[in-house]
Amino acid sequence: MAKLDITRPEVILFLNEAYEKEKRLRTYWVSKHNEKIQLAATLTREPTNYYEQDVIKQTMIEGLATITRDHKTSVRNRKKVPIRDARSIPGIETLRHENSLINLGVGTAKEDPRLARPDNDLSPDPLMRPVEAKTKKIFFKPKPHFGKEKYLHVRAKILPENRYYLPECASWEYGWRLCDSKMVGKAMFGRNWVLHKTLQNRVGPTRDPDHYKSPVLASFPKCSE
Template identity: 75%
Template sequence: MAKLDITRPEIILFLNEAYEKEKRTRSYWVSKHTAQIQCAATLDREPTNYYEEDVIKHTMIEGMATITRDHKVASRNRRKVPIRDVKKIPGIESLRHEHSIIDLGVGNAEEDPRLARPDTDLSLDPVMRPVDPKAKKIFLKPKPHFGREKYLHVRARILPENRYYLPECVNWDHGWRLCDTKMLGKAEYGRDWVLQKTLRNRVGMTRDPDHYKPPALVTYTKCTE
């Protein structure tokens, strides 16, 4: 809502009338309720001389009946057998049940003995799969042909799903265990070495396919016969 321009004469007249109306309304209300205002402002009731302890004691006495009633109801409910929908209530020993790496089917206890743990063991599952012993021996050989850089180069050539049990970063979500899918095929718009395949073809160079030709346009011709 735009603000009023109080410098305009019509706005000044409107505000003056509004203020006068508000003043008359307030004066009428005060004159109408003068007796009630005076009664509320004057302390004419008898003093009781109550202390804070008396008020607290009165509240506690009134609540004793409720405490006694609730105690009887609670004692009767404690003797009842609780109604349960399951035979066993899962506890701490069931946290890893059907949620471990072996249950998910991405690991094997024979290949990695670290996974052979009871369900009561709540330690974290290993993140990385066991390293090939041949790759570990790269650290023990001298440089420059072996060492840390050679080890990282060898490990980089292994697929991430063969190094880790689960994706550890976001860019692994694209293509994670892609070899498991049955929808593998040639990319529709991928690179195609047409010239190389044509030159190395066993039958030699061939003509362009029919769909390479320009479309035939239908035109009207004048009949000469």
């Protein structure tokens, strides 16, 4: 992994936000456990009557686990690449592509180059769609008009289906890709709920408009004989 260039302005802004967050969390932790810290610092606790041998014994017992962990045999086994069961199952190479995001019609390699992979690549597909370059610039600009909070605020206005390939939680299943439904939109020859709209308007029920009244029929005088 390449070292972080701390001379770049966007990296400096990121580190400042990280330092402020860490300082805020440390201050909160100290204020939360202030009573326990004072109790431990005053040394007014009841004596435990531990001997020096008891302390050494407990330290040795806790250190026995590191002997097995740091043994040369254990180190050699940890460096070995584990054998994946998926590679030994017949037909597993084609299984991923049959259920990939491209075959499902959710994403394309043109929009997301991460989806274009060879057949022997068994790594999982990405969960999130690529972020626009215009939106990324908000994250690296100074606060208060930009920064991490502004970036998250802008991303929250985007529909989940435009941010992720598939629903990541149960609440997204309701209304997911609703724009693809043929039932969206008002029917051209559908019924109009006049009574429903009238009862739920701001002023309540009103009288019928003048053009709703019955037409006045003109009467002609009878001809006299």
